[in-house]
Amino acid sequence: MNKRNLIAAIVALTLFSASYAMGGPAGTGCETATFEKSGNSYSIDVTYPEITDKKLSGEERQKLNGEIKSFVFSLFEKELKTFQKAKWTMEQLKHMAGSDWVNIKFKVVRFDEKILSVKFEKYATGIGAAHGSTDFYGFNYDLKKGHILKISDIFYPGQDYLKQISDYCINDLCQQLNRPDDHWIKSGISPDEDEFRAFAIGKKNLIIYFSDYAIAGYSMGTQKVSIPFDKLIGLKLVYR
16 A cells, blocks of 8 residues: 555544544534443443534524433333332342343434434343343424424324325335235224324435334334325425
């Protein structure tokens, strides 16, 4: 390797390392914050985004980061209290399989001048459990108005958006899983807002996430459906 190529490689490596140390890809406007807590029988490992983008004022960033942290901590606080109350002895733990464990990680789906949309994936397992389970959660935030969004906020009032979303998800998942007319899928995706709490708002699509057991057995894993905005026929969207 000649001197010029060597210098270029060192610079590239340095830039990569700096980006990695920040905890997020370069240009995302956020870093990765962590929370860890453990005892003799449990472990909590959590990562979540901390917004650093200077396009938001210091007050706006502080409020948003507070909302994110509160949201994330609500995802595991019940488990943590339960774990801390357990009084396992080291001798008992020697004869038990596994441990109580919660792991939460995130993916920033969208972050622009209008919307922050983050998918959270939570994996939890317990002492003696055959396997853990995965649940999804969506954090969607209107950066202009400064508040968390529900799926109903995406659409102008008075529209039957839930029926369209439900029908689209059922048809899409039946095709994805090659299970036409699957009763479990149909019964797990009723036109109810609670069914679609785990969602993200993309630039051109609405993404719905389904946790373990939501629409199929554990062996089928987790699922997601991406609905292009232009497939939501006749619906007027506030956000897109």
